[in-house]
Amino acid sequence: MDIKFTNRGSTLIAAFSGELDHHFAEYVRNKIEREVIKATTRDVIFDLTGLSFMDSSGIGVLVGRYANIRKLGGKAAIICSNGRIRKILEISGVLKLMPVYSELNDALRALSGA
Amino acid sequence: MQPVNEMKLEFLSKSSNEAFARVVAAAFVSQLDPTIEELADVRTAVSEAVTNAIIHGYEDETGTIRMVCRLYERSVEIEISDEGKGIEDIELAMQPLYTSKPEMERSGMGFTVMESFMDRVKVRSKPGEGTTVTLYKTFSSAERPRKKQEK
Numbered sequence: 001m002d003i004k005f006t007n008r009g010s011t012l013i014a015a016f017s018g019e020l021d022h023h024f025a026e027y028v029r030n031k032i033e034r035e036v037i038k039a040t041t042r043d044v045i046f047d048l049t050g051l052s053f054m055d056s057s058g059i060g061v062l063v064g065r066y067a068n069i070r071k072l073g074g075k076a077a078i079i080c081s082n083g084r085i086r087k088i089l090e091i092s093g094v095l096k097l098m099p100v101y102s103e104l105n106d107a108l109r110a111l112s113g114a
Numbered sequence: 115m116q117p118v119n120e121m122k123l124e125f126l127s128k129s130s131n132e133a134f135a136r137v138v139a140a141a142f143v144s145q146l147d148p149t150i151e152e153l154a155d156v157r158t159a160v161s162e163a164v165t166n167a168i169i170h171g172y173e174d175e176t177g178t179i180r181m182v183c184r185l186y187e188r189s190v191e192i193e194i195s196d197e198g199k200g201i202e203d204i205e206l207a208m209q210p211l212y213t214s215k216p217e218m219e220r221s222g223m224g225f226t227v228m229e230s231f232m233d234r235v236k237v238r239s240k241p242g243e244g245t246t247v248t249l250y251k252t253f254s255s256a257e258r259p260r261k262k263q264e265k
Contacts, residue, residue, distance in 0.1 A: 022165045029219070052155075053136075059221035060225035064192045084231075085156050091230055092223040093211070 003028055005035050009043035011103070013113055018051030022057040032065050036072065042113045044069050047104065048080040058085075059092045066097055077107040117184035117191075119145060124180050127172040127196065129165075135181055135194075136160040142183050143190050148253040155231035156190070156251060162224040163247045164193040164206025169215065171245055188253055195246035201239040208237065 001024040006014045012035050020028065035041060046062060048054065062078070069076045078100045080086050089095055101107040121142050124216075125131045136157040143156050160181075167179045182193040185218040201207045207214075208229075213222035228235045232249045 019133060021129075021132050021161055022169065023132050025219070039157050053157065053161075055165065056221045056223040056227050057165060059223055060219035063221060064219040084151070084158065087230065088158075088223070088227055090208075091226055092221055 001028065002003045003031050007008060007040065008108060010040065011108060012036065012038075012043070012079075013044060013045045013047055015047040015050060019053035020051055020058040020061070021053070021055050024110065025057045025061050029061050029064065032061075033068070036065065036068055036074075042072075042074045044074060044076045045104070045111065046076065046078045046098075046106045048078060048082065048085055054082075054085045054088060056088065056092065059088065059094060062094060063092075063097065075099060075111050077111055079104055079107050115186060116241060117186055119185040120183065122180065122182050124178050127168045127175075127177050127198075128167055130165050131179070132168070135164045135179070139181065139183055139192055143185070143192075145191055146185055146188065146190065146253050152251070152253050156192070156249075158236075159227040159228045159232045159249050159251075160192060160194065162228050163192075163249065164223050166195040166247070167194060167198065167245065169218070169220065170201070170228050171196035173199065190249075190251050190253070192249045193246060194249070197244040200243055201237070201245055202241055204237050204239055 001018040006013045014032055066076050076098045078098050080100050081102050099110055123138060125235040138151050139160040140157045177196060177198055184191045195198050206212055208225040211222040213220040232251045234249040234250040
């Protein structure tokens with residue numbers, strides 16, 4: 001499990017790779033949290049493209065981060081092309097909180113309000 | 115009905131074993147020639163059940179988790195059990211979004227995910243004695259010719 005961060009203006013892109021389960025949930029949570037509280041971050045894109053596995057522990061991580069991003073006045077979006085992970089996002093109601101896109105550019109455009 | 119193959123595995127309730135358990139289950143089940151999607155369904159459901167045993171069954175203690183996989187002609191039955199604290203109210207625990215541990219950022223979706231990816235999920239539990247979750251799935255390989263006859 002790895003997570004890499006890049007910035008596009010005030011948007012933080014958190015790119016996940018590997019398998020996200022309960023074992024790695026805390027590690028990922030702490031890593032994202034450190035980036036989210038930076039003054040340079042407003043909106044966040046969770047890029048799940050590199051994940052080969054995610055279970056409901058990942059939902060807890062995403063929803064928890066979403067709550068903090070909202071508290072700080074930001075927006076969040078998800079990039080996901082894996083059908084199974086998308087189904088988990090759907091049944092857990094995450095799609096009602098954050099929009100999901102297949103491409104990074106679509107997510108960036110949506111967050112910038114263009 | 116007699117299983118055509120069976121395996122039993124015991125491991126400690128450590129979170130690093132979540133990946134181990136789902137990989138082992140998928141490797142064993144692959145004998146039935148399931149599709150990649152069906153195999154991923156099994157991995158996800160097993161991961162949820164094992165995570166529940168670690169977080170809720172044993173909480174901060176280390177205990178033993180037992181996984182039994184039984185293969186039938188075209189289906190699998192996976193039993194995951196712990197001897198942990200058990201579930202007071204199974205119906206409530208299985209409700210989508212219900213979690214007894216919101217402070218741990220648990221989503222409360224474990225059982226719902228298991229039910230979505232498997233055909234049937236059975237839960238037996240006794241407070242103070244432990245919990246057994248049984249996952250059932252029939253594979254579409256039944257409709258495809260088998261690669262090789264079992265000896």
